[in-house]
Structures are given as structure tokens and as C-alpha cells.
Amino acid sequence: MTELAIHGGKPVRDKLLPYGHQWIDEQDIAAVVEALKSDFLTQGPQIARFEQKVADYAGVRYGVAFANGTAALHGACFAAGIQPGDEAITTPITFAATSNAVIYQGGTPVFADIDPTTYLLDVAKAEKAITSRTKAILPVDYSGQPVDMEAFRALARRHNLVFIQDAAHSLGASEGQVKAGHVADMTMFSFHPVKPVTTGEGGIIVTDSRDYYEKLLLFRSHGITRDPARLTRNEGPWYYEMQYLGYNYRMTDIQAALGNSQLDKLDTFIAKRNRLADYYLQKLAVLESQGLLVLPHLRQNVRSGWHLFVIRLGLERLKAGRREVFEALQKENIGVNVHYIPVHLHPYYVEKYGDRRGLCPVAEAVYEGIITLPLYPLMEEQDVDDVIAALEKILNYYKK
Ligand SMILES: *Cc1c(COP(=O)(O)O)cnc(C)c1O
Numbered sequence: 001m002t003e004l005a006i007h008g009g010k011p012v013r014d015k016l017l018p019y020g021h022q023w024i025d026e027q028d029i030a031a032v033v034e035a036l037k038s039d040f041l042t043q044g045p046q047i048a049r050f051e052q053k054v055a056d057y058a059g060v061r062y063g064v065a066f067a068n069g070t071a072a073l074h075g076a077c078f079a080a081g082i083q084p085g086d087e088a089i090t091t092p093i094t095f096a097a098t099s100n101a102v103i104y105q106g107g108t109p110v111f112a113d114i115d116p117t118t119y120l121l122d123v124a125k126a127e128k129a130i131t132s133r134t135k136a137i138l139p140v141d142y143s144g145q146p147v148d149m150e151a152f153r154a155l156a157r158r159h160n161l162v163f164i165q166d167a168a169h170s171l172g173a174s175e176g177q178v179k180a181g182h183v184a185d186m187t188m189f190s191f192h193p194v195k196p197v198t199t200g201e202g203g204i205i206v207t208d209s210r211d212y213y214e215k216l217l218l219f220r221s222h223g224i225t226r227d228p229a230r231l232t233r234n235e236g237p238w239y240y241e242m243q244y245l246g247y248n249y250r251m252t253d254i255q256a257a258l259g260n261s262q263l264d265k266l267d268t269f270i271a272k273r274n275r276l277a278d279y280y281l282q283k284l285a286v287l288e289s290q291g292l293l294v295l296p297h298l299r300q301n302v303r304s305g306w307h308l309f310v311i312r313l314g315l316e317r318l319k320a321g322r323r324e325v326f327e328a329l330q331k332e333n334i335g336v337n338v339h340y341i342p343v344h345l346h347p348y349y350v351e352k353y354g355d356r357r358g359l360c361p362v363a364e365a366v367y368e369g370i371i372t373l374p375l376y377p378l379m380e381e382q383d384v385d386d387v388i389a390a391l392e393k394i395l396n397y398y399k400k
Contacts (some may be wrong), residue, residue: 020194035257058181069190069203141170144305169307
């Protein structure tokens with residue numbers, strides 16, 4: 001057996017393979033240059049086009065672009081009417097921005113546990129967490145796999161909750177013919193460079209509701225309106241009104257131009273991610289059959305966006321923990337990552353809400369074993385082969 005790089009052996013790769021990377025081509029660059037030469041650097045025609053394109057893609061009426069996905073989630077929590085005293089249910093296996101958005105509005109995030117096979121928020125456990133104070137539910141399309149959108153919609157209707165889907169990972173994913181973003185009251189997509197398509201920084205809320213749409217527009221721009229139909233009075237042609245405490249959460253036209261160009265490639269990106277994920281699944285089946293790892297599991301009829309390829313180590317079959325395996329992979333120049341540290345275990349959350357280790361036992365146990373492997377559309381099968389070679393070398397070395 002070849003020596004592990006962590007023990008001084010030759011690494012599987014000479015150069016680091018990152019876990020994610022954007023795909024920017026000449027068409028994208030030309031689109032940005034054109035926007036720079038235009039009359040508008042912010043809130044020009046590219047924004048409106050971008051909002052319409054994403055809304056059309058999801059099959060809903062409205063889109064409101066934001067400076068980033070976190071700001072978009074904040075906007076959704078505002079539009080949902082979350083206030084101090086309100087609760088909103090979400091998953092602990094997410095980026096902290098999901099639950100932070102609830103706190104920005106003065107609300108309390110309530111964490112319900114995940115499903116042990118898909119790592120998605122468990123619908124039944126979410127329902128158990130509902131109280132008279134619950135205002136909204138924010139499931140996350142973890143790794144690019146859409147949550148059971150119909151089940152969450154039904155749950156939200158039964159309990160009069162606003163259903164906000166964190167689809168930061170899942171633009172382009174679907175269940176049957178239904179795209180992520182089509183079902184929830186409001187759906188957030190992120191355009192950070194590692195996400196399905198990028199605008200540098202950026203986010204959007206898509207919705208079918210005129211009421212949410214108008215609130216989101218105000219919230220994004222200081223709570224200010226010039227719309228004659230919305231003004232409470234009119235003092236003259238200069239007159240505008242600030243009606244809510246909003247923010248400057250606007251996206252630039254430069255970013256939207258990039259986004260419009262990127263959206264033309266979205267389906268190609270998703271198809272490539274699916275091909276690479278299938279290749280991983282096929283090649284890693286042997287290690288799974290030996291109990292050394294558990295492969296990602298999709299719900300029936302789901303086409304994932306494959307934002308992340310997450311394996312779970314079979315720790316009971318290994319002499320080493322996740323940390324040793326992770327560090328050994330890094331030394332082989334495989335850019336691994338961990339998504340995510342359960343949010344309720346972060347020091348800010350512990351200080352604010354107390355030490356709640358044990359609150360979500362499934363999520364906490366899953367966290368102990370998960371590793372995100374590199375996956376992005378610019379990768380080739382040879383890159384996947386390298387990741388697999390490194391994993392085989394390391395797991396066989398640490399096998400009990
Ligand atoms: C990336 C991400 C966000 C935040 O999006 P930004 O555009 O980075 O602000 C929120 N939730 C999840 C699950 C994410 O992955």
C-alpha cells in the first residue's frame with residue numbers, strides 16, 4: 001500500500017483540488033463589461049431581467065434580488081411578519097445565515113432534527129416543534145436536494161405558518177416536474193461563487209404573492225417607496241416616504257448582468273454536477289459495501305442540484321476519527337470541507353439560548369462523520385478518480 005501523504009508519502013495530487021469553484025467564461029466577462037459601459041451600475045435593466053428570469057425558471061410570478069442570500073432571507077423573515085416573541089422552525093444542519101435571519105427580526109429560531117438518511121429537516125419532528133408562537137418554517141434544500149415541498153406546504157397550511165424555503169443549494173433541482181422555488185410562500189436562492197450560478201455576492205427571493213413581493217421591494221431599499229398608489233400623502237414631485245425600517249440590500253446591475261449570463265448555463269452546470277455525482281456514487285459503492293462510508297441518499301423522484309457531495313464515514317469500522325481522515329485527505333491535496341457544524345452548538349447560540357447539546361441527536365451524530373468531497377461543473381472524471389484514490393488509500397489504511 002502506498003504511504004499516506006500525511007506520513008510523508010507522495011500526495012495523490014500535486015495541486016489542491018478545491019471543494020467548489022465558479023465557472024466564468026468569456027460570455028460572462030463580456031456581459032459584465034457591457035453593464036459597466038451602460039448608464040446603470042445599480043438597479044438598472046439587468047436587475048429586472050434577472051429577477052424575471054429566476055422567477056420564470058422557478059415558475060412563479062415575482063423575484064426580488066438582494067445583495068446576498070443572507071439579506072434575502074432577512075427580507076423573507078420581514079415579509080413573513082416575524083417579530084420579537086415569534087418562533088420559526090429550521091434545521092441545525094445549515095449555514096448559520098438561515099437561523100440568523102430569524103434573529104435579525106427579533107424572532108427565535110427553533111431547531112428540529114433531521115432525517116437520518118437524507119439529512120433534510122424531518123417533517124414530523126418539525127411539526128412537533130410547533131407552538132402557538134410559531135410564525136414560519138424554514139427548511140433547507142441541503143446539498144442541493146429539495147425538501148418535500150408538498151409536505152411542508154401542507155404542514156404550513158395546517159398550522160397557518162409562512163413556508164420559507166432556503167434553496168441556496170438547489171437552484172435547478174426538482175422533484176418530478178416541480179422545480180425548487182415553485183411551491184413555498186417564499187424561496188431564497190444564493191449566488192455566492194460556490195452556489196449553482198454566481199453573481200459574486202447575491203441572492204433572491206422568488207414568490208407568487210404580490211403582497212410579499214411589495215414588502216420585499218420596500219425592505220431592500222430602506223423601506224422607502226415613491227409609488228403614488230402607496231404614498232399616504234403627496235407633497236410634490238420630489239416626495240417619497242419611508243414606511244418601514246428597511247435596509248440598503250440592493251444588488252448591482254453589474255452583478256445582475258453576470259447572473260443573466262450565468263443563468264444561460266445553469267442547466268449545463270446541473271447536468272455536469274449530476275454526471276459527476278453519478279460517477280462518485282458508482283465508484284464509491286465498494287467502500288460503502290465494506291461499511292467504510294455511507295453515500296448520499298436521494299428521496300424518490302428527486303433530481304438534486306448536487307451542490308455538495310457529502311459522505312458519512314463508517315466510524316465504527318475505522319481506527320481513526322473524522323478529523324484524522326479529513327486531515328489525511330487535505331494532505332493528499334483533496335479540498336474537503338464539512339457542511340455543517342450544527343448551528344445550535346455555535347458559541348453565539350450557546351450564549352444566547354444555553355448549551356443545548358443533545359437537542360437534535362440525529363444531526364449531532366451525523367455531523368461527527370460527514371465530509372464534503374469536491375464537486376463542481378469544471379471538474380472532470382479524472383479529478384473524481386483522484387478523490388476516490390485518496391479515499392481508498394486512507395480508509396484502507398485506517399480500516400479496523
Ligand atoms: C450560502 C448559504 C446561505 C447564505 O447565502 P449568502 O449568499 O452567502 O449570503 C444561506 N443558507 C445556506 C444553506 C447557504 O448555503
